[in-house]
Amino acid sequence: MRKDTAFWKQLKEEMIAAAPELGIDKLRVTTADPFLELKEQLVRHRELGHESGFEEPDLDLRTEPALIMPEARSIIAIAVAYPSKMKGAPVSEPGKRRGILSRSAWGEDYHQALRRRLTKLAEWIMERVPEAKLMSMVDTGALSDRAVAERAGIGWSGKNCSTLTPEWGSWVYLGEMITNLPLPPDQALLDGCGDCTLCIDACPTGALVGPGQLNAQKCISFVTQTKGIVEDEMMAKIGNRLYGCDTCQIVCPVNRKIDTRHHTELLPDPEVAKPLLRPLLTMGNREFREKFGSSSAAWRGRKPIQRNALIALGNFRDAESVPDVAAVLRNDPRPVLRATAAWALGRIGSPEAVEHLRDAQSSEKDDEVLSSIARALSL
Incomplete structure (x- = not known):
């Protein structure tokens, strides 16, 4: 891949411009350098017994992209916005009580929705750089989706442990693609939470x-x-x-009045999202x-x-x-x-x-x- 810096800069700009046509609401890039600060946090997290048990147990795999792809040069981070409000929500009443799924479980399984978009993105890249090496991950991969997104400038790390974007708050699904392409990285965003602690105060x-x-x-x-x-x-x-549970996201001021509905497959079926x-x-x-x-x-x-x-x-x-x-x-x-x-x-x-x-x-x-x-x- 003997291409100059201008080529990779142009490719990245075209990729960002093409993202909406691929169903991607935001696309940014970071390096494939180790996530050293994250590793320190994960070690403390484990020592305190705060893990869920669902995570990848190998902390090196979670923080060192080169262990996943030795040729890794960049990581492409994507975000896809999902709805926060349910239109036509059925009423819960005596004898016909209803439960509720969190908004991240409304509509189509986001793993499938994002993998489909990452596949389209991979095809777009391969058409322009056939020798590219690409590896996509959504949630179940070893890397931390949030850490990648935050270093790439998709959003900042909220006090509620969600990635908060300026455009769609934390109502976004995240995915990433490790690649051997030397794409120019974006800058991380400044913390936008300030002194607000509403999420911490509201956690049940x-x-x-x-x-x-x-x-x-x-x-x-x-x-x-x-x-x-x-x-x-x-x-x-x-x-x-x-x-x-959506409590810490619902009370977040950044999330207020945000309800993104342009991805129809992510819209909720009320009888599934709020079932009897x-x-x-x-x-x-x-x-x-x-x-x-x-x-x-x-x-x-x-x-x-x-x-x-x-x-x-x-x-x-x-x-x-x-x-x-x-x-x-x-x-x-x-x-x-x-x-x-x-x-x-x-x-x-x-x-x-x-x-x-x-x-x-x-x-x-x-x-x-x-x-x-x-x-x-x-x-």
Whole structure:
């Protein structure tokens, strides 16, 4: 690739100009240098026990692009804006209570949406530089999407641990492409949060332990994606969230009045993004895939969603759902769901709910479920 600096500068300018036609809302470039400051942060994060468990465990892979592509010279960062408001949202009412998916799970699974755009970008580059080497990643890659985006100037690092863009706030999906092309890098943006701490103050569980510092073990977004039994105190704070949590983004002043709707595949289906809770309890795998399979919320399967639906019904104290919740406690083969159903019945607290708990106490064999029943009866 014997091309001069002017060629790479021109290629980058043309790439940025072509981005909207490729479905990309913002494109910037950074070097493939190691992310040394990020590595220090990740080491401290691990030492404090604040990881979620979903991350790439190798900190070197997360911070050294050359380990992923030895020829790496640049990283292209992209952002795609998604909607923050739901038009025609169905009403949650007694007997027909509804849960909610976080905005990042509305519409088409963003992994697919961004991979499609990165594929188009790769084709655009290869037409002009056939010898280019390219490697794309979206969320599940080793590199930190946010660290790449922030060093490339897509946005700055918000105190809520989101990347905040001047144009679309934090309502953006991020992806990147490592390449051997020596593209000129962009400058990082200055911090735009100032003295604001609204996100930290609003976090329901105190998971934001400091500006840009998240204890994932306490974060509702991460907890809703786990598969085990959730602590009682945490369940009470989950509310009706079925997947993810948007609180720290909703209160952010940068995000106010931003609602980007020009990518139609990312618009929410209200019946998917805000589904009825009771039907979820008896939903089989096939029906779950048909309803939620195109959403990023489906990646952990139906069990977390069903568990979170039980939590939501308990938090609504929805007495009309007692027969449905009791059926889970009585019949479901999964101890996690039976234990959660017991908590939900205790939270509802009606005479009918208490009667079901006492009946289950006499027949249940699992120790954790029995413990949950006992706590529920003491509420």
